[in-house]
Amino acid sequence: xxxxxxxxxxxxxxxxxxxxxxxxxxxxxxxxxxxxxxxxxxxxxxxxxxxxxxxxxxxxxxxxxxxxxxxxxxxxxxxxxxxxxxxxxxxxxxxxxxxxxxxxxxxxxxxxxxxxxxxxxxxxxxxxxxxxxxxxxxxxxxxxxxxxxxxxxxxxxxxxxxxxxxxxxxxxxxxxxxxxxxxxxxxxxxxxxxxxxxxxxxxxxxxxxxxxxxxxxxxxxxxxxxxxxxxxxxxxxxxxxxxxxxxxxxxxxxxxxxxxxxxxxxxxxxxxxxxxxxxxxxxxxxxxxxxxxxxxxxxxxxxxxxxxxxxxxxxxxxxxxxxxxxxxx
Amino acid sequence: xxxxxxxxxxxxxxxxxxxxxxxxxxxxxxxxxxxxxxxxxxxxxxxxxxxxxxxxxxxxxxxxxxxxxxxxxxxxxxxxxxxxxxxxxxxxxxxxxxxxxxxxxxxxxxxxxxxxxxxxxxxxxxxxxxxxxxxxxxxxxxxxxxxxxxxxxxxxxxxxxxxxxxxxxxxxxxxxxxxxxxxxxxxxxxxxxxxxxxxxxxxxxxxxxxxxxxxxxxxxxxxxxxxxxxxxxxxxxxxxxxxxxxxxxxxxxxxxxxxxxxxxxxxxxxxxxxxxxxxxxxxxxxxxxxxxxxxxxxxxxxxxxxxxxxxxxxxxxxxxxxx
Numbered sequence: 001x002x003x004x005x006x007x008x009x010x011x012x013x014x015x016x017x018x019x020x021x022x023x024x025x026x027x028x029x030x031x032x033x034x035x036x037x038x039x040x041x042x043x044x045x046x047x048x049x050x051x052x053x054x055x056x057x058x059x060x061x062x063x064x065x066x067x068x069x070x071x072x073x074x075x076x077x078x079x080x081x082x083x084x085x086x087x088x089x090x091x092x093x094x095x096x097x098x099x100x101x102x103x104x105x106x107x108x109x110x111x112x113x114x115x116x117x118x119x120x121x122x123x124x125x126x127x128x129x130x131x132x133x134x135x136x137x138x139x140x141x142x143x144x145x146x147x148x149x150x151x152x153x154x155x156x157x158x159x160x161x162x163x164x165x166x167x168x169x170x171x172x173x174x175x176x177x178x179x180x181x182x183x184x185x186x187x188x189x190x191x192x193x194x195x196x197x198x199x200x201x202x203x204x205x206x207x208x209x210x211x212x213x214x215x216x217x218x219x220x221x222x223x224x225x226x227x228x229x230x231x232x233x234x235x236x237x238x239x240x241x242x243x244x245x246x247x248x249x250x251x252x253x254x255x256x257x258x259x260x261x262x263x264x265x266x267x268x269x270x271x272x273x274x275x276x277x278x279x280x281x282x283x284x285x286x287x288x289x290x291x292x293x294x295x296x297x298x299x300x301x302x303x304x305x306x307x308x309x310x311x312x313x314x315x316x317x318x319x320x321x322x323x324x325x326x327x328x329x
Numbered sequence: 330x331x332x333x334x335x336x337x338x339x340x341x342x343x344x345x346x347x348x349x350x351x352x353x354x355x356x357x358x359x360x361x362x363x364x365x366x367x368x369x370x371x372x373x374x375x376x377x378x379x380x381x382x383x384x385x386x387x388x389x390x391x392x393x394x395x396x397x398x399x400x401x402x403x404x405x406x407x408x409x410x411x412x413x414x415x416x417x418x419x420x421x422x423x424x425x426x427x428x429x430x431x432x433x434x435x436x437x438x439x440x441x442x443x444x445x446x447x448x449x450x451x452x453x454x455x456x457x458x459x460x461x462x463x464x465x466x467x468x469x470x471x472x473x474x475x476x477x478x479x480x481x482x483x484x485x486x487x488x489x490x491x492x493x494x495x496x497x498x499x500x501x502x503x504x505x506x507x508x509x510x511x512x513x514x515x516x517x518x519x520x521x522x523x524x525x526x527x528x529x530x531x532x533x534x535x536x537x538x539x540x541x542x543x544x545x546x547x548x549x550x551x552x553x554x555x556x557x558x559x560x561x562x563x564x565x566x567x568x569x570x571x572x573x574x575x576x577x578x579x580x581x582x583x584x585x586x587x588x589x590x591x592x593x594x595x596x597x598x599x600x601x602x603x604x605x606x607x608x609x610x611x612x613x614x615x616x617x618x619x620x621x622x623x624x625x626x627x628x629x630x631x632x633x634x635x636x637x638x639x640x641x642x643x644x645x646x647x648x649x650x651x652x
Binding site for chain 1: 373374480481482510511512513514515516518519522523537539540541543544563567577578579580581582583600601602604605
């Protein structure tokens with residue numbers, strides 16, 4: 001279900017976010033003019049290749065970027081109407097893990113190898129003042145059941161290294177969901193997993209989202225993955241959002257040449273071609289993105305204006321937005 | 330067609346973590362790779378696909394079976410003859426950064442195989458390095474740079490150039506595009522297809538990505554827990570995926586439903602439940618039976634022999650009691 005525009009106030013609203021990093025060569029902006037809105041219960045997919053700024057955007061919402069070297073240059077991140085960027089460290093800790101849960105690509109690096117699964121779930125509950133002791137253990141077992149890790153009694157006593165990659169990701173999910181968050185941020189949650197396990201985890205995210213009526217921000221490099229889970233897809237390129245639409249519309253009629261290139265360059269089942277269509281060249285690094293559209297050097301539709309002026313991100317249809325001077329029809 | 334590589338009943342075992350048991354990482358694998366062809370090996374982590382590739386190059390030693398490369402019995406060769414043979418079979422790895430010496434210039438990296446095999450003099454090696462860079466689409470000035478100065482896609486081009494240095498007949502490519510972004514992946518796949526044609530190469534191409542394997546292969550092996558569970562010409566495998574595991578792999582591709590609708594209809598299974606079993610304690614009978622939606626009593630006790638898929642290509646075979 002796609003909640004209707006204007007039907008509800010957005011749960012998360014990112015406005016004009018710009019983030020820079022200090023480097024040896026000076027400050028460079030890695031995210032620029034990013035705006036995103038997620039309505040209650042909505043799932044938004046943020047898609048892009050490495051270096052596009054999708055993870056920096058997600059980490060900015062959680063305020064998990066180390067500063068220095070990172071710095072928010074401008075923008076607001078409104079969560080339930082409150083600007084997360086203005087919160088004190090203590091107030092942010094109360095939001096993080098409580099109202100917003102997060103899972104990452106490699107669960108082994110976010111789980112503590114020296115504590116049992118049960119301890120780590122109970123810790124999340126205790127930290128946010130929910131329940132302790134026997135009640136926490138009971139709740140932890142219920143959470144494991146909910147994310148499909150059985151038998152819970154045995155799993156609670158196990159350490160992360162005793163679990164497979166898929167099970168670890170499910171445990172991460174149990175921790176992220178411990179406090180019934182309003183928003184789940186999933187940063188490449190299935191990239192390190194085999195395809196059959198990936199399919200299971202995507203199914204789980206879709207099911208839990210419906211059961212718990214929570215919103216999801218899914219970050220991925222895989223357009224197929226967003227199609228499985230999301231109501232809306234935003235495509236990032238070189239630090240900016242270049243296109244946004246519901247997945248079916250985006251795949252049927254992409255308007256930004258980069259989105260089209262991305263879709264066409266992946267080999268597809270049942271379509272054997274000798275050579276794949278490619279996007280020439282590579283993503284320009286931060287600091288070398290010019291004054292116009294960052295895609296200009298690789299774009300088959302580029303015109304003189306593209307090199308000098310950044311195209312505005314604006315509606316190209318009722319539920320479709322793009323940032324392109326020469327959008328595809 | 331002449332077989333370039335023939336593998337018969339290959340077994341590679343490892344000692345289990347407890348030091349007592351064994352893991353049959355490659356468990357009775359047979360296939361033929363014809364000159365100029367590409368055999369794709371597809372399967373999930375732990376299925377033995379990389380061990381199979383390394384066994385063929387004898388980077389790990391098989392315990393039994395036969396490997397015949399270009400008429401030579403690879404397993405019978407002594408170290409010296411094996412080293413000579415390796416000129417003709419080279420490997421490209423998934424992570425080009427981990428496989429390139431960071432302290433050597435690209436020119437040095439590409440010249441090294443020529444030096445080891447005492448081919449040419451300084452000048453001719455230098456010329457060969459420039460030729461190799463041209464083959465993989467890099468500028469001549471790349472020779473003086475170091476691996477860290479290149480992007481992931483460019484590093485993979487360097488890895489491919491190094492594999493080509495000795496003019497091999499066979500390239501074993503182990504997940505060569507898995508670490509790359511989609512737009513770069515297509516550039517590297519096109520490069521591999523072009524080189525195959527231009528240099529008459531054969532590939533043993535390992536990937537977990539079914540769409541990539543379909544794109545580049547003539548022949549496909551589907552592996553599960555050390556065994557080939559289905560194999561045949563690429564058209565037959567993808568038109569009639571027959572093993573429940575192959576069907577599950579196709580069903581599990583994100584958005585595969587949409588793609589199928591758009592393209593054609595193929596039978597697919599459900600996404601299997603549970604994890605791949607521990608290779609140290611593989612299930613009895615058919616290794617897929619604990620996850621298989623169609624498992625029968627017989628599957629738990631008896632490993633299914635290879636059988637032809639009726640109505641498909643004559644060399645399309647499947648190891649499943651349903652057939």
